[in-house]
Amino acid sequence: EPEVTQTPSHQVTQMGQEVILRCVPISNHLYFYWYRQILGQKVEFLVSFYNNEISEKSEIFDDQFSVERPDGSNFTLKIRSTKLEDSAMYFCASSFFYEQYFGPGTRLTVT
Amino acid sequence: KQEVTQIPAALSVPEGENLVLNCSFTDSAIYNLQWFRQDPGKGLTSLLLIQSSQREQTSGRLNASLDKSSGRSTLYIAASQPGDSATYLCAVLRDNYGQNFVFGPGTRLSVLP
Numbered sequence: 001e002p003e004v005t006q007t008p009s010h011q012v013t014q015m016g017q018e019v020i021l022r023c024v025p026i027s028n029h030l031y032f033y034w035y036r037q038i039l040g041q042k043v044e045f046l047v048s049f050y051n052n053e054i055s056e057k058s059e060i061f062d063d064q065f066s067v068e069r070p071d072g073s074n075f076t077l078k079i080r081s082t083k084l085e086d087s088a089m090y091f092c093a094s095s096f097f098y099e100q101y102f103g104p105g106t107r108l109t110v111t
Numbered sequence: 112k113q114e115v116t117q118i119p120a121a122l123s124v125p126e127g128e129n130l131v132l133n134c135s136f137t138d139s140a141i142y143n144l145q146w147f148r149q150d151p152g153k154g155l156t157s158l159l160l161i162q163s164s165q166r167e168q169t170s171g172r173l174n175a176s177l178d179k180s181s182g183r184s185t186l187y188i189a190a191s192q193p194g195d196s197a198t199y200l201c202a203v204l205r206d207n208y209g210q211n212f213v214f215g216p217g218t219r220l221s222v223l224p
Contacts, residue, residue: 033211035212041216042214042215042216042217043155043200043202043212043214044214045211045212045213048211056211058211089152091154091155093155098142098143098160098204099143099145099157099160100145100157100212101157102147102154102155102156102157103154104153104154105153105154107152
């Protein structure tokens with residue numbers, strides 16, 4: 001069964017560094033999303049992407065964040081100048097229409 | 112602003128019991144509601160999706176119901192098994208103007224052998 005994949009599974013970075021989290025959505029899906037989950041807290045929406053542009057973003061998704069679909073398969077989340085509070089699990093999801101399928105997540109640890 | 116709550120926060124039951132997990136949302140203008148399972152440190156596995164026009168969906172031992180007007184959904188798990196132990200999340204998608212889910216905090220379920 002097709003699935004969403006994410007790399008790396010765990011990323012450790014120093015405060016102030018840039019990180020890129022990578023996702024490969026399900027191949028025929030049209031909508032792509034990033035969510036995050038800080039340890040012990042709710043899953044929170046960051047951004048949705050459709051037709052090569054951001055369709056919606058939350059107040060969390062500020063200028064520190066950017067998304068890109070550099071080719072026909074990958075979908076990336078870039079976090080510039082990471083902060084301690086960016087430590088979280090980041091989930092990518094994709095959907096053909098409304099049912100979203102989530103990847104296994106990337107655990108980001110900022111030290 | 113849509114708020115989603117789940118009761119109980121944690122539940123421990125002996126194997127074989129039938130159980131109900133509850134989800135409430137404040138804004139009834141939803142497009143659909145999706146139930147997920149999350150194992151510790153893992154991603155989210157979709158269990159059931161209910162469109163706003165539907166009242167329930169079933170998959171195996173799972174049955175999810177939706178009462179949009181009262182802002183409630185329930186997930187019924189029949190004949191629970193230790194392998195059902197996980198955190199169960201509900202998420203609502205607001206009307207089809209938006210694409211982002213609003214998640215509840217989850218119910219942590221432990222099924223004891």
